[in-house]
Amino acid sequence: MSTLEQSGTTAASDTQTPDVVVVGAGTAGCxxxxxxxxxxxxxxxxxxxxxxxxxxxxxxxxxKGADAFPDVIPKxxxxxxxxxxxxxxxxxxxxxxxxxxDIPVPGELAVIDRWEYxxxxxxxxxxxxxxxHYDTVVTDVIQDEEGRVTGVSxxxxxxxxxxxxxxxxxxxxxxSLLQDKVDFDGSTFDTNVNYTHFCSAYREIVHVNEPVEWxxxxxxxxxxxxxxxxxxxPRTETEINVGLGFQMxxxxxxxxxDLKRDLRNRAEFQGAEVEDKLxxxxxxxxxxxxxxxxxxVAVGDAAGHVNPTTGGGIAxxxxxxNYAGEQIVQALEAGDASEEILWRYNERVMxxxxxxxxxxxxxxxxxxxxxxxxxxxxxxxxxxxxxxxALYSGSTNIGPALILESLxxxxxxxGTIWTLYKTKRRADDLLDHYERxxxxxxxxxxxxxxxxxxxxxxxxxxxxxxxx
Numbered sequence: 001m002s003t004l005e006q007s008g009t010t011a012a013s014d015t016q017t018p019d020v021v022v023v024g025a026g027t028a029g030c031x032x033x034x035x036x037x038x039x040x041x042x043x044x045x046x047x048x049x050x051x052x053x054x055x056x057x058x059x060x061x062x063x064k065g066a067d068a069f070p071d072v073i074p075k076x077x078x079x080x081x082x083x084x085x086x087x088x089x090x091x092x093x094x095x096x097x098x099x100x101x102d103i104p105v106p107g108e109l110a111v112i113d114r115w116e117y118x119x120x121x122x123x124x125x126x127x128x129x130x131x132x133h134y135d136t137v138v139t140d141v142i143q144d145e146e147g148r149v150t151g152v153s154x155x156x157x158x159x160x161x162x163x164x165x166x167x168x169x170x171x172x173x174x175x176s177l178l179q180d181k182v183d184f185d186g187s188t189f190d191t192n193v194n195y196t197h198f199c200s201a202y203r204e205i206v207h208v209n210e211p212v213e214w215x216x217x218x219x220x221x222x223x224x225x226x227x228x229x230x231x232x233x234p235r236t237e238t239e240i241n242v243g244l245g246f247q248m249x250x251x252x253x254x255x256x257x258d259l260k261r262d263l264r265n266r267a268e269f270q271g272a273e274v275e276d277k278l279x280x281x282x283x284x285x286x287x288x289x290x291x292x293x294x295x296x297v298a299v300g301d302a303a304g305h306v307n308p309t310t311g312g313g314i315a316x317x318x319x320x321x322n323y324a325g326e327q328i329v330q331a332l333e334a335g336d337a338s339e340e341i342l343w344r345y346n347e348r349v350m351x352x353x354x355x356x357x358x359x360x361x362x363x364x365x366x367x368x369x370x371x372x373x374x375x376x377x378x379x380x381x382x383x384x385x386x387x388x389x390a391l392y393s394g395s396t397n398i399g400p401a402l403i404l405e406s407l408x409x410x411x412x413x414x415g416t417i418w419t420l421y422k423t424k425r426r427a428d429d430l431l432d433h434y435e436r437x438x439x440x441x442x443x444x445x446x447x448x449x450x451x452x453x454x455x456x457x458x459x460x461x462x463x464x465x466x467x468x
Contacts, residue, residue, distance in 0.1 A: 014161050018042040019332055021152060021165040022130075023138050023178060025054050028300025028317040029171030030121040030130075034072045035325025037129035041332055044163060045125065046136040046154060054134060055118020058203055058280035061241040062087075062218055062233050065315035067108035070322035073124030081117035082110045083235040084215070091217040102217070109218075111235050136161070141168070141181040141296075148337070149182060149295035167328050167337050170298040171321070174198055174281040182296060187339050188441045189296075190288035192468055195248050197285035197304070199311065202255035203231075203243030205276040211237035212268050221262070222375075228253050230262055239275075245311070247284060249368055249465075255279065284308045285467070286361040287354040289448060290441065292342040297324045305349065307357055308364040316353055323348040339441050347437060355434030361467075362427040362458050369464035370416060419462065426458045 022033045025047035037043040047054050066082065069075055087109050092101040122132060133156060140153040142162070151164040170178045175198065184191055212234055219232035228246035235241055242263065246253045263269045283306045291303035299305065300317035307313065327345040331337040367375060433454055438447045452468075459466055 014159070016044060016161065016163045018044040018131075018163065018165050020044075020167045020169060020328060021046060021163045022169040022171055023152065023176075024171035024173060024300075024302075025049075025122055025125075025132060026057055026118070026171060026173060026300060026317070027121060027314050028302070028305070028321040029169065030125040031070055031073060031318045031321035032169045032171060032297075032299055032325045032328075033130035034125040034128035035070070035322050036328050036332075037125065038072055039329045040129070041329070043130040044165075045130055045132045046138060046152070046163070047132060047134050048137045049134065051132075051134045054132070055122055056115045056278075057118055058201065058278035059114040059241075059314075060201075060203065060231055060233055060243060060311065061111050061114050061235060062312065063110045063112050063314050064105065064310075064312050065107050066110040069315065069318050072128060072322060072325070073121055073318075077124040077127075078117055078120045081112045081114075081120055083113050083239070084111040085109075086216045087111055087218055087234070089217050091214055091219045093219065093221040095221070105218070111218075111233050111241065113235060138172070138178065141178055143183060143295075147183060147186050147294060149293060152178070166295065166332055168296050169321075169324065169328070170296065170302045171300055173301045174283055176298065176302040179298070179302070182293065184293055187293040188290040188444045189293040189298075190290050193285075193288075193304075197283060197467070198248050198281045199245045199284045200248055200252075200255070200279070200281055201243055201245030201311070202259065202277075202279040203241055204259065204274050205235070206240050206242050206263070206269065206272045206274055208238050208240060208268055208272045209270075210268065212240065223253065223258055224261070228258070230259070242269075245282075247368065248281075282306060282311050282313065284311065284364055286358040287349060290343075290346050290444060291324075291349070292339055292346060294339050294342075295337045297328065297342060297345060299324050303349075305354075305357075308361045316357070319352055320345075320349050323352075343439075343441050347439060350434055350437040355431055355437070358434045359427045359431040362423060362430060362462075365458060365464045365467055366420070366423050366462045368467075369462045370419075375416075422461045423458070426454070426461050430454050430458070 019041040020036050020043045022029045022043060022045045025045050029045055033043045033045045090103045090105055094101060136154050136156040138152045138154045141149055142151040142153060144150050149168050151162060152168060154161050154163065170176050172178050215234045215237040221230040223230055223244060228244055230244045233241040244255060244259050283301055283304045285304050285308055287305055288303045291298040299321045301313060305313060305316040305320045324345045327342055331341045334341060433451055438444050
């Protein structure tokens with residue numbers, strides 16, 4: 001194996017030959033790179049940003065499951081980026097119902113400095129042996145005559161360079177360019193992806209003059225226009241990640257103006273100063289049915305590894321990348337990066353969180369078919385612990401007792417509550433099906449056909465337009 005310098009100076013040749021090339025230095029890219037590099041293989045991470053800007057990513061900064069990350073980058077490596085570990089619940093502001101609803105959030109929760117976290121996971125991947133090539137923009141994907149991905153073409157500091165590798169890891173984020181370039185004919189890689197499966201979001205880091213009273217909560221609020229949502233996540237008592245987003249199935253929002261309008265109406269933000277502004281797209285969809293192709297693996301946002309009801313994706317990306325990296329190591333040891341060898345990665349994702357996220361997507365689908373006021377009335381009527389189960393576990397015990405309790409609180413949203421009850425049953429059916437995810441790519445088409453029949457019942461129950 002050749003040694004690739006962390007300094008990133010271009011070699012005399014314009015062709016690099018690592019064992020694995022990873023595109024993107026976010027959570028998924030760093031954890032995948034660290035996993036493979038820690039086994040002694042040459043790994044290069046390609047990052048379009050400069051060394052100074054790398055890790056600077058638009059994010060809500062909330063991290064659920066902060067106590068459970070893959071060990072390949074030790075938690076001690078990233079803990080300094082945890083700026084608020086006192087948050088322990090969500091706070092839903094529902095103006096339509098003149099209600100504030102507090103719900104518990106299971107598991108360890110933290111708000112982080114995302115840029116500092118980004119720097120630290122890059123350091124962790126470097127410590128594991130990965131090299132980073134900054135200022136590098138991937139322009140194309142290379143495939144052989146049989147369709148196997150064998151590398152990427154890029155421009156590094158403006159100069160053309162080719163990276164040939166046994167495996168390419170796509171950690172390029174939402175709507176990844178690489179997936180527009182790969183010919184996936186002959187494999188099961190999920191190509192049923194379009195812009196309506198994503199949310200457009202914008203966030204600012206705002207410093208306020210006095211500590212906010214909700215410094216121990218993640219605050220959510222519906223927007224006044226379109227089917228959007230606002231968030232207020234306290235990094236500290238006086239440094240707040242504020243942002244908003246909307247589903248791309250809806251009419252576009254004026255993100256910056258709508259955020260400013262809400263900030264002006266909140267007393268705690270009078271005289272506040274804005275430090276940083278960023279926007280991004282993020283998946284609000286089920287995980288990819290398959291994220292592997294010969295010589296190619298997608299991870300993180302590039303494979304839909306995000307909770308579709310909350311947008312949370314850091315922990316999922318870390319674990320998915322770790323699973324992908326471990327399977328890539330097996331492929332390298334066997335000298336076989338076929339779809340069959342890489343398939344176990346899909347299984348582990350579905351077993352850990354993919355099935356649950358697919359069930360949660362049913363509630364995301366329901367939200368597109370319900371009027372905003374109806375949806376807010378439903379949230380106000382549900383007990384907080386049951387809402388928490390629905391948001392984070394993919395299922396909740398919505399039985400007759402809960403229906404009666406919600407009806408008594410609902411002020412007329414009875415039809416919506418009944419629809420929720422039926423939707424919950426469809427989500428449970430889907431969860432059961434995903435827990436029977438196939439152990440071989442040859443069995444995927446039959447599994448997909450059965451899943452699509454279940455989805456038809458989801459659309460019929462919710463009244464939503466088909467999402468996939």
